Amino acid sequence: MKVLNIVETAYRATIEEQDDTVVWISHALKGAGADLGLLLSGAAVNYAVAQQDAAGLSFGGLEQTQPPRIPQDVGKLIGKGVAVYVVEDDLEERGIGPDGLIPGIERIKRAGLARLFGGYDQVWRW
Amino acid sequence: MATAKAGATPATSVQKKTLTIALMDPPFETARNTTALRLIEIAVRRGHDVNVFAYEGAVGLPLKSQKQHANAVHGRELADENHPLPHLWIAALMKSAAAHGAKIDWINCGLCVDERGATDVIEGVRRGSPADFWAFANASDNTLVIPTR
Numbered sequence: 001m002k003v004l005n006i007v008e009t010a011y012r013a014t015i016e017e018q019d020d021t022v023v024w025i026s027h028a029l030k031g032a033g034a035d036l037g038l039l040l041s042g043a044a045v046n047y048a049v050a051q052q053d054a055a056g057l058s059f060g061g062l063e064q065t066q067p068p069r070i071p072q073d074v075g076k077l078i079g080k081g082v083a084v085y086v087v088e089d090d091l092e093e094r095g096i097g098p099d100g101l102i103p104g105i106e107r108i109k110r111a112g113l114a115r116l117f118g119g120y121d122q123v124w125r126w
Numbered sequence: 127m128a129t130a131k132a133g134a135t136p137a138t139s140v141q142k143k144t145l146t147i148a149l150m151d152p153p154f155e156t157a158r159n160t161t162a163l164r165l166i167e168i169a170v171r172r173g174h175d176v177n178v179f180a181y182e183g184a185v186g187l188p189l190k191s192q193k194q195h196a197n198a199v200h201g202r203e204l205a206d207e208n209h210p211l212p213h214l215w216i217a218a219l220m221k222s223a224a225a226h227g228a229k230i231d232w233i234n235c236g237l238c239v240d241e242r243g244a245t246d247v248i249e250g251v252r253r254g255s256p257a258d259f260w261a262f263a264n265a266s267d268n269t270l271v272i273p274t275r
Contacts (some may be wrong), residue, residue, distance in 0.1 A: 003263070124148070
């Protein structure tokens with residue numbers, strides 16, 4: 001069974017979780033043998049921007065030593081053979097150009113989503 | 127195949143299905159969990175099996191330490207207020223499922239449980255992992271993800 005996970009809500013509790021929970025579960029599902037794809041849409045297209053840094057948080061002198069590294073987590077999914085797509089229209093609406101995206105990510109037009117969905121048995125919109 | 131009498135409505139038998147639902151919302155925050163429980167009730171009353179994978183805040187749904195309270199704004203004492211508790215609803219749904227020849231297999235994501243200290247759950251709720259969710263999905267007729275927003 002081929003499943004496409006869609007991430008749309010961005011940076012949801014990523015500081016507390018140290019990751020994005022949908023990217024995380026995608027890693028876990030892949031490890032369990034799932035045939036997966038991942039689509040970044042809406043504000044979550046920013047996960048495709050390679051240069052970002054969430055380090056430096058400290059409350060009362062208690063430092064977060066392991067901040068989330070979401071582009072790296074997405075890149076590792078690509079390295080595991082997961083096809084990762086990003087909605088090009090959502091990138092453009094946010095002024096994010098093609099330069100600086102993580103290597104291996106596939107840009108896809110919004111008009112092409114139906115065809116993309118058709119290539120999967122199930123689509124899970126998280 | 128059964129043959130219907132002439133003029134009679136053909137008998138239809140509903141084949142038992144298995145559904146998997148992934149939940150993410152914590153209790154008492156949105157109506158999405160209520161909607162999910164409605165869907166589960168409809169399914170089990172029709173004899174279908176339902177798997178639930180509770181991810182992140184949803185692991186708080188079957189916590190048996192949830193307690194009812196009185197409500198001064200409503201002007202009702204504890205008993206009259208009869209405040210809804212998700213763990214009681216889930217337990218009732220599990221009973222209803224059994225009465226209709228169905229079952230609810232509920233797994234709480236173990237790491238999500240550890241993060242929240244949400245260990246005190248009702249009978250029938252198991253600890254598991256995304257691998258269990260994947261196994262659920264593969265063994266089901268369909269899977270519905272109800273995420274948090």
